Amino acid sequence: MMLPDPAPLYADHLATLKARADEALARGGLDHLVIPSGRLHYQHADDLGYPFYVNPQFKAWLPLTRVPDSWVVYTPGRRPTLIFLQPRDYWHVIPDAPSGWWVEHFDIQVIRTPDEAVALLPKPAARCAILGEAHSTLGEYAPNNPQDVVDYLAYHRAFKTPYEIALMRQAQVMAVRGHRAAEAAFRNGASEFDIHMAYCTAVGQDAAELPYGNIIGLNEHAAVLHYTELGRQAPAQSRSFLIDAGASAAGYASDITRTYAADAGSEFQAMIDAVDAAQIQMGQAVGPGVDYKQLHVDAHLRLMGILKDFGVITVSPEAAVASGVSAAFFPHGLGHSIGLQVHDVAGFAASDRGGRIERPEGHPYLRMTRVLAPGMVVTIEPGLYFIDMLLEDAKAAGHGAAIDWDRVAHFKPFGGIRIEDEVLCTETGADNLTRPAFADASSHSR
CATH class of the missing domain: 3.40.350.10 (Creatinase/prolidase N-terminal domain)
Structure with a gap:
């Protein structure tokens, strides 16, 4: 590459x-x-x-x-x-x-x-x-x-120059090195802290140089969206591993998430594979003129389809989204703008003269509401989680019958799944910046 x-x-x-x-x-x-x-x-x-x-x-x-x-x-x-x-x-x-x-x-x-x-x-x-x-x-x-100056510069910062894209591609390659080292450490039974250290060593950056604190969760910890506690002792049994970690190239960030199951033949691995396939298709939907808000709503429907296939919900995907049940399993936004900052500025900007495009009702944590255009780079990071607090809220709201609680109990020890790539919007569609770095790293390891 x-x-x-x-x-x-x-x-x-x-x-x-x-x-x-x-x-x-x-x-x-x-x-x-x-x-x-x-x-x-x-x-x-x-x-x-x-x-x-x-x-x-x-x-x-x-x-x-x-x-x-x-x-x-x-x-x-x-x-x-x-x-x-x-x-x-x-x-x-x-x-x-x-x-x-x-x-x-x-x-x-x-x-x-x-x-x-x-x-x-x-x-x-x-x-x-x-x-x-x-x-x-x-x-x-x-x-x-000055507001007029800030509004203009922030709005246009979403459109990355070829120089910026080159550095963001470098940041992908650096982070992928870390992700592969982290996965190997997980497979070898390491603790969260030791996985974190393996990641930093492979990337060549310490915690203060990385664009954000590594999220490294084993088992149920994968259900904590920003889990950064880094346990020093490995669990008696490592069932699953979620890592959300990036790297910095001359100040430009990468932001990549992967989830792994210890047992490649498990039903949880099958669910990871389903989310991964859906995530690829979500990324392919990036293109000029595409409303990012709609991508987010579409992601809810697709993810609820996965839960329906695995027997976790008993209602249709459409009903799960309309009732708010989907938010119990996918409580964050589909992604955000990225570049000089991990959550780059002006994700809600209506124009370069100010104004704000509000989030869709019922989606309070979406970080991006703009219509995509060539030069924008966004993350695509769908997730499915088994979070006690949110599931209890859904039950208290009268939606208990929409959820198969035995299936929830089966998957809860694995915590959750998130898959995240960065995708560049081009004149003709989507350019996934992350997947080629993984593919190249795999080819070189053979």
Whole structure:
């Protein structure tokens, strides 16, 4: 599998960002775009810092993710400037001077203390769109996040450039390495913590570098949607394994979920296979002009069809969706936009001038309501779970007869199933970014 090189794609990516910034600043009636990378946060009454996470607006412009107290400055008609903090410091490793294929596109100013940036920032501050969190304030340069500017940039961030797609493909390959190592650890009887460590080692990233905390659940823990406790002791019997984990490539995220049964001949494995086949078809439905809300509702119907086939529900899929029973088994959204952030911005944006497309009634956790268009990348992550609280709620709501409780008891020890890929919307349909990485990794292991 030949991955595209992001370097020759960067100039066009930067041109796209400049054009977007030009329009955003015009709409905001402002002259300069100023983006702080962010500052370290320190724990109360201590000098121990929390992990540093760079401002997503900053890493959109250049592939730097571990550079606190630095700034990107752009004025229409001029080259962008990077104000780069390279402190005099004997407590920590000093960051190397900027280098690589992107530096030729920036004017670079090196500073030794954070305060030195003030003299280099455009003036007056009132004419700047400063994008970031309040903690990044430096003197009079406090992030103001003008709504017109933010709305425009956030909306268009959904449309990934070829440079961004190249990095997202890299993040897929990295994460797949981790997923394969994690599955092998599960097959060898490892604990959740040891599976997590096998994943991080294979990816080459620690917990602070990964785009989000790994979800690694054995057995019933797979029914906890965001299970991150990482048990240190392996269960006496490992029946099932759900892993939701990604990787980061120059700040761009991947987000992949797989579920495995210990017994390849079990009925639970058959249910995994059914969800996997349905997930592939859901991903193939991605295309220009497709309403993501409808994809989500269609997923409910398809998943309820699986539960009907396995005897878990006693009513039709349509009745299960109409009554809300389906939400007891599939309580989250089909997916979300992804890119610079795992749950990327503007999933509900009505236009680049603001506004919001509301979720369908009865689906409060859907994270994406836009109509798809070429360049968008979304996750497709259907799931089926056996969650005591939600099943009890369904029974209390008078829907107990719609569920075969003996079948629920049979599947509950396995927790649940989620399968997740990332899918690029193209001019002609869907381009699954995840499956080819798994297929290539399998071919190389033979």
